[in-house]
Amino acid sequence: MAGSQRVYRARIKSTESLKKIFRAMELIAASRIGRARDAAARQRPYAGALTRAVGLAASHAGEDLRHPLLTERPQVKRVALAVMAADRGMAGAYTANVLREAEAHAAELVEAGFEIDRYVIGRRALAYYDFRGVPVKRSWLGSSDSPTFDMAKEIATTLLGAFTAPDDAPDAVGQLHVVYTHFRNMVSQAPRIVRMLPLEFVEDTDDPEAVSVVTEHAAGPATRAEVFPLYSFEPSPEGVLDALLPRYVRSRILDCLLQAAASELAGRQRAMHTATDNAQDLVRKYTRLANRARQDDITQEISEIVSGADALAAGR
Amino acid sequence: MAERQLRVTVADWAGQVWSGQADFFTAPLVDGGIGIYPRHEPLLAILREGDVKIVPADGAPDVLVHVSGGFLSVDSDIVTVVADDARLLAPAK
Numbered sequence: 072m073a074g075s076q077r078v079y080r081a082r083i084k085s086t087e088s089l090k091k092i093f094r095a096m097e098l099i100a101a102s103r104i105g106r107a108r109d110a111a112a113r114q115r116p117y118a119g120a121l122t123r124a125v126g127l128a129a130s131h132a133g134e135d136l137r138h139p140l141l142t143e144r145p146q147v148k149r150v151a152l153a154v155m156a157a158d159r160g161m162a163g164a165y166t167a168n169v170l171r172e173a174e175a176h177a178a179e180l181v182e183a184g185f186e187i188d189r190y191v192i193g194r195r196a197l198a199y200y201d202f203r204g205v206p207v208k209r210s211w212l213g214s215s216d217s218p219t220f221d222m223a224k225e226i227a228t229t230l231l232g233a234f235t236a237p238d239d240a241p242d243a244v245g246q247l248h249v250v251y252t253h254f255r256n257m258v259s260q261a262p263r264i265v266r267m268l269p270l271e272f273v274e275d276t277d278d279p280e281a282v283s284v285v286t287e288h289a290a291g292p293a294t295r296a297e298v299f300p301l302y303s304f305e306p307s308p309e310g311v312l313d314a315l316l317p318r319y320v321r322s323r324i325l326d327c328l329l330q331a332a333a334s335e336l337a338g339r340q341r342a343m344h345t346a347t348d349n350a351q352d353l354v355r356k357y358t359r360l361a362n363r364a365r366q367d368d369i370t371q372e373i374s375e376i377v378s379g380a381d382a383l384a385a386g387r
Numbered sequence: 388m389a390e391r392q393l394r395v396t397v398a399d400w401a402g403q404v405w406s407g408q409a410d411f412f413t414a415p416l417v418d419g420g421i422g423i424y425p426r427h428e429p430l431l432a433i434l435r436e437g438d439v440k441i442v443p444a445d446g447a448p449d450v451l452v453h454v455s456g457g458f459l460s461v462d463s464d465i466v467t468v469v470a471d472d473a474r475l476l477a478p479a480k
Contacts, residue, residue, distance in 0.1 A: 113402035120398065120469045124431055124460055220400045220472075302462075305416050305432030314433040315458060318471070325400065 076368065079361035083354055090350035096161065097343035100336045103216060104257075107333040110217075111254075114329065118322045125319045127302060128312045138309075139235055140316045141270050147245030149186045151208075151233055152177055153226070153267075153324075155251040155331040156196035158215040162335050163342035165252065166195040169331075172262040173250040180248075188244055190230065192328070208242065216332050223325035230324070231317055234268045251327040252334035258341075260334035267323060270316065391425035392444045395466045397452050399473040404452055408444035412466055414459050415439070423461055430461040438476065439468055451476040 154173045156166040177187050191197050191210040200207050209229060214222055236243035247268035252260050304311045396406040413422045415437030423430075434457045441450040457470035 110401075114400050116396070116398045116403060117400045117469055120460065120467050121458075124458060124469070127431060127460075302429040302431050305421070305430065306418050310417070311431050311433055311458070318457075322400070 076361055076364045079357050079364060083357045083361065086350050086353045086357065090347055090354065093343045093346040093350060097340050097347060100340035100343060104333060104336040104340065107217070107329060107336055111326070111329040111333060114322070114325060118326060121315065121319055121322050125312075125315050128304070128308055128315055131302060131304065131308045138312055138316060140231075140268060140320065143269055144234075144238070144245035147238055147243050148184060149188060149244045150180050151188045151190055151230055151244040151247045152180075153190045153230065153247065153249045154192065154196050155249065155327060156191070156193035156215065157335045157339075158194040158213060159339075160195055161342055161346075162339035163345075165335055165338035165342075166193065166199070168262050169250055169252055170196060170199055172264065176248065176250065176264050185245075188233070188242065190226070192226070192331075216335050218325065218328035218332050220325060223328055224321055226328075227317070227321035227324045230268070231320060249324070249327055251331040252338075254330040254333040254337065257337055260337055265327070267320065270320070391464055393423065393425055393464050393466050395441055395468070397439065397441075397454075397468040397470065397473055399454075399457070399470045404470075404473040404475055405441065405450055407441075409441045409466075410444050411442040413440045414468065415454075416459075421459075423466060425464050427461050427464075429463070430459070432459045433457075434459055434468070434470065439470075 152173060154169060156169045160166065177189075180187055188208045189200065189205065191200060191207050192212075193215040194212045197207060197210045197212065211222060211226060230247050233242050233244045234247055246266060249265045249267050251263060251265070253263040254260050393409045393412055394406075395409045395412055397404045398406075411422065411424055413420055414432070415435050417433050417435050420437075421430075421432065434454055436455045437453070439452045439454055441452070443450060452468075452470075453474045453476055454468065454470035455472040457468065457473075459469075460467045
């Protein structure tokens with residue numbers, strides 16, 4: 072009787088408190104997106120100058136451009152796969168999309184005869200691999216939505232170390248692929264796979280600030296609009312390149328991390344917005360049901376009273 | 388002819404640390420220091436840890452920026468210092 076009413080009221084109450092939580096998380100994600108995008112924008116002058124300098128140094132090194140980071144290592148049949156996902160869930164399909172992309176890519180590589188070393192950023196991704204018993208070489212947890220330069224540096228150092236390790240070292244890799252979520256804009260983010268090492272291309276066509284194709288500059292005359300003037304190098308073109316390339320990789324990794332963070336937050340904001348709306352719908356539905364239940368109870372009571380009165384009247 | 392000045396920008400990954408017009412500029416390089424006046428030839432150089440000194444054009448006190456490595460590019464009087472980590476020290480006395 073009054074039982075169903077009570078059940079509905081309890082549901083309304085709990086849904087309302089959930090709604091408040093969803094709403095709060097939506098607002099938090101929204102405010103952090105701004106911060107993540109600011110961080111990406113602040114990094115831009117640095118990355119731009121670095122990219123230009125790398126292009127410059129590479130074009131001056133000319134024909135005999137040789138650098139470990141630019142050289143293929145066909146003899147090493149192992150690929151480092153860096154997967155950038157989220158520390159926390161509640162971001163819709165964000166982590167699932169990244170992982171699906173990563174595993175599809177990993178399957179292709181295995182097919183092609185490569186072994187895979189997985190490097191994981193984000194607790195959710197680590198949990199995914201742990202549950203499936205897939206070995207993970209190394210993981211970085213705890214700051215997927217606010218990556219720092221230090222973290223990018225550590226990741227870059229580890230991965231560069233693996234790439235430059237001698238052929239017979241246990242963790243030597245011949246290539247580095249990064250799977251991250253590209254932040255196109257607030258409504259559109261898509262997982263993307265980039266071959267980071269050996270360095271060959273920068274493709275970020277949506278971003279006018281990101282320029283330079285490293286080996287293209289080296290291979291032919293500067294096909295881009297700007298022709299580089301004659302530079303002098305301190306200590307030497309090779310020395311400069313030596314110092315620049317690891318920094319370049321680091322900056323690219325930081326860029327990926329920042330984009331992944333912005334995408335994660337955008338995904339979370341969207342998911343939480345939907346959850347808030349759904350909670351609102353549920354509250355409305357339960358309110359209707361509760362009202363109907365109350366009306367049923369009243370109707371039943373009236374009919375009981377009336378029939379009781381009728382019975383008394385008939386008995387008289 | 389108007390006197391030429393350097394346009395100096397010091398940036399690290401977290402953003403711009405200092406930028407402005409300068410008369411003179413010094414930086415620590417891997418194999419010594421370098422001083423740059425306007426009309427310097429185009430240059431790309433690697434920095435070691437140390438202090439970058441900028442003599443602003445407007446007569447303000449010298450600016451010191453501590454850098455922990457990075458690189459420096461000079462091109463038609465545009466000086467760009469890209470540091471791994473740059474910290475603005477109080478302007479020298």
